[in-house]
Amino acid sequence: MLAHRFVPGKSRLARLDPADTGPFSGRDDPRVKRRLERAIETMVELQQRLVGEARHRLLIVLQAMDTGGKDGVIRRVIGPLDSRGCRVESFKAPNDDERSRDYLWRVHQRVPKSGEIVVFNRSHYEDVLVARVLGLAPPAAWKRRFEHIAAFEQMLHDEGTTLVKIFLHISKDEQKERLEARLRDPAKRWKFDEADLEMRARWSDFQAAYEDVLQKTSRPDAPWFVVPADRKWFRDLAVAELIAGTMKRLDPRYPEPRLDLTRVRVR
């Protein structure tokens, strides 16, 4: 597997190389294109079965630093899926209605139903990341949230949801280049936000907060996967193969027809 399955106590984020490209020398390696195509074909095929069977629920959590590639992954890896059985849910700063409930309220509402794949573009993890680094919640509050989140995800798992949590891991240098590209490119300039620079200034605080999240919330039933994401082509391939592999293990099957179809005549 190209993604790194994070094992608390053994794995360390700081030791994982964001520029890793696994067995490939570069994007021109002919295996790269072939494997990406195959992984996406598998995803598309198995999603049809997932929808038909209407049993499994697949929740994919995507987290990353700014410019980490969440939108790119959603466009290139999730985009080919049939939107009738797949939703992307983006979590920005909570609105008034959301703030007047607990932080898991808006998240729980959007979990997948049977037969559905849901991708969280950011998630409840912001409530132990941004909330912590920017001091939006007191330490006693965000520390308790690790337990809430673990229990919430365990409940989802016990009741039939498969969770795959993905951290797109980029380096500080790579972020610099991407932010600069945003400033230069008229088609990307609108995405630039001064707040991104504030977040970037807290880079090491965020890395430490992510390390903590991975150590505390990667569990057998709700594992975290770290995807080296400095190289976009490697990132897309790693994510696509991770999701395709997860779907294969779910082994979704079309339901048996309820009628004896050999006796049905379409007139």
Add this chain to the structure above:
Amino acid sequence: MLAHRFVPGKSRLARLDPADTGPFSGRDDPRVKRRLERAIETMVELQQRLVGEARHRLLIVLQAMDTGGKDGVIRRVIGPLDSRGCRVESFKAPNDDERSRDYLWRVHQRVPKSGEIVVFNRSHYEDVLVARVLGLAPPAAWKRRFEHIAAFEQMLHDEGTTLVKIFLHISKDEQKERLEARLRDPAKRWKFDEADLEMRARWSDFQAAYEDVLQKTSRPDAPWFVVPADRKWFRDLAVAELIAGTMKRLDPRYPEPRLDLTRVRVR
């Protein structure tokens, strides 16, 4: 306090008398009417502050056997509250949409927001009561739910919700009389459901399941209160004083005006 705060390991449902009337000899005791009026006045008064302050969230869970008096309590004790800050949420058998998510999904959606009082008429506890007694979920599944529920309620508490869980405790004999009254009274006959008799036939299984619920899920931050409910007047008074007392402890206060109101002139 007239309601019994259930302490796991010390309290036992089977030892609590559904016909208990505390210090009162009967409904004609003049203190009964006076105390009920005072409790409801307190609730109404404090609710105005609760809405104005928009900080606290109060969740009242009501559980009982059929005919236990949930509807009566809602009408007489909750009814006087201002509906702008108070909702009653009833949970019947889940519909298709609800069944295709985890059992806490529909429950979490309806929790109170800041300044609000929400009463659950039945609740997620049905998923460890009916689901267990009628065998709708395998034992491994409903047993895990005790942990999910404890964690869910703890999260609500940690994030600012006050929980009061009330079991209206009636005797099997009292239920018999009430079901017979339903059959006789043309205004109540529509409420009669054959399924009630099936549930009644499992009376002792349900009592054992409730005992288990109380032992396993009554915790300091989400306590259960057992209210003797054979006497409707006592039940209403006990619930009203329990809720009024809880609201007093929240001590809601009107927010300070943001302007200097002495300088405001209404022309």
